[in-house]
Amino acid sequence: MSRKPVLALVGATGAVGGVMIDIMNARQDWPWGEVRLVASPRSAGKKMTVRGEELTVLALAPEVFDGVDIAMFDVPDEVSARWAPIAAERGAVAVDNSGAFRMDPDVPLVVPEVNADQIASRPRGIIANPNCTTLSMMAALGALHHEYGLRELVVASYQAVSGAGQVGIDRLHAELAAVAGKQVGARAGDVREALAAAGLSQEDSPFSGPVVLNVVPWAGSLKDDGWSSEELKVRNESRKILGIPDLKVSATCVRVPVVTTHALAVHATFERPVTVAEAHKIFDAQPTVVLVDDASDGRYPMPADVVGEDPTYVGRVRQALDFPNTLDFFVCGDNLRKGAALNTYEIAEKLADELAG
């Protein structure tokens, strides 16, 4: 096509939407002819600046998709479930960051550096962006899988509170202020008491326990047999993205007192033997992975250093002592950038390339 493609961002005024606008403002290449910011009627009319141009946020309605080539959705599942098909019907390709379509067999689930080829076949006109926890390790795992054939995955997560949105961030900051200077954490219940004394009731929290001076072994909703929805997403989305329907996965998802950036302890077993040196070489060759792995110098990936960064950071790479063909490693990824907005935008860029084709 000769004209430049038109991009819509639905959910522009949300937490991930804000990160998306930061990403767009900082991007070097700019393939878009027009950008439309869309949000709920409540937020419509708000002014936001994209690449120096002040835009007025439009209210979500079928007509906003007319003439749109690519519509990115950063909204709750139920909003995507309703509106992504409407955008597709009006001729846009919907790139959806919610959980509404990820496991739909007619919707590709895409991490560009792992399975960009799957973008081409999208019978519903919808492409899904994976869950942030899965995404945080996918660039690293995909690169290893390509060479060594992934067979088994045991994962434990250290998930940031921003995975629960702005309300999660606000809660952690409020809890921090409530315990600072109080020397609590040495007696059962004293953290809860300090929060209650500061007027922070547990019922008002998006988490099921204190998220300061504590870890909460839960993320998402309860599914069959005690598994959380987040743990099943890690399993099912990893299988779909990597194209390994029988990949063996066990995940334990745990919320920790970190604002943004998910970390994961990964135990990955491959078809073929793999050494640490070989894994380092694979990670070094993958442009979206940064290797930080020198324990002798205290260098390993940590959320406080990775937040706000685009790549997936990998370190603590060790050959399992007792499990053949197995690596243990630690990975950190910004759950709002690569884990959400950035990956969605990268899919949109691939689609723009295709249109420019």
Place this chain on the structure above:
Amino acid sequence: MSRKPVLALVGATGAVGGVMIDIMNARQDWPWGEVRLVASPRSAGKKMTVRGEELTVLALAPEVFDGVDIAMFDVPDEVSARWAPIAAERGAVAVDNSGAFRMDPDVPLVVPEVNADQIASRPRGIIANPNCTTLSMMAALGALHHEYGLRELVVASYQAVSGAGQVGIDRLHAELAAVAGKQVGARAGDVREALAAAGLSQEDSPFSGPVVLNVVPWAGSLKDDGWSSEELKVRNESRKILGIPDLKVSATCVRVPVVTTHALAVHATFERPVTVAEAHKIFDAQPTVVLVDDASDGRYPMPADVVGEDPTYVGRVRQALDFPNTLDFFVCGDNLRKGAALNTYEIAEKLADELAG
């Protein structure tokens, strides 16, 4: 013997020593005829109260062990390495909480509810107390192993800062105060900047990164092939305590912003099939394990609720979906109590029974 046994506590003025005195003061049975508190010459002369009696701390010297039946050591490795054999030579049984003797084949490594039978054979007159991270899961794992035969273990830890002693606790409280009210954690380096602005330099920390609004994937010292000493302890001590020399273990040890109580995500594979209902029954039957496992009601073990408690708390018990004979679960244990002082004291109590026997 007709007289009541004499107990010494070496390291009475340290962080674990203080918890030990709390435990002694709260104990129902009291088999001891005399208690001697021992510390470095620097702390000698200090007065401390044990069961209503004011005791003067004695300076560590060979003579303090004369007439002592059982000497508990809560001191650094190098102090134990030197002084536990001296105590043994003078006729005491040394119960050592350091890492100095744990892997010595002539020193039993004991968790009373798992392998109390090994107390009897102690050729060096020394019994070792396991590392706190290993101990935090051992009561639960030992009970399952007894019934189902443990074969493989993949573990990720969420370790409290008090594992690094009082200096770790003080550091976390200082870092909390430095970031409270500052809304940091959303940009790479802003946590580090807030700490520096508060005069907290990284070099003065016992941790290799910020321990507030962050997780640090490191505990202990660097060993071969990128493994940390803490991770190897989990492997080697689990093998020795459970009596499974070929147990397959991979551990990733991570420090989190929690004052006290270690948590672990455990993926355990057994020789025989085991269901969640059977595991619940096993945990219920083990007096030192408390099962907190009702995700539908937001009930699972969390450090903020477990700190200061004696038992090992277990929850999130799930049958692995893709791995045969495998359970995933989450366990919390107070690293200063069962993880250190309590287990040491329980060994001393077993020895008192033997002497009374």
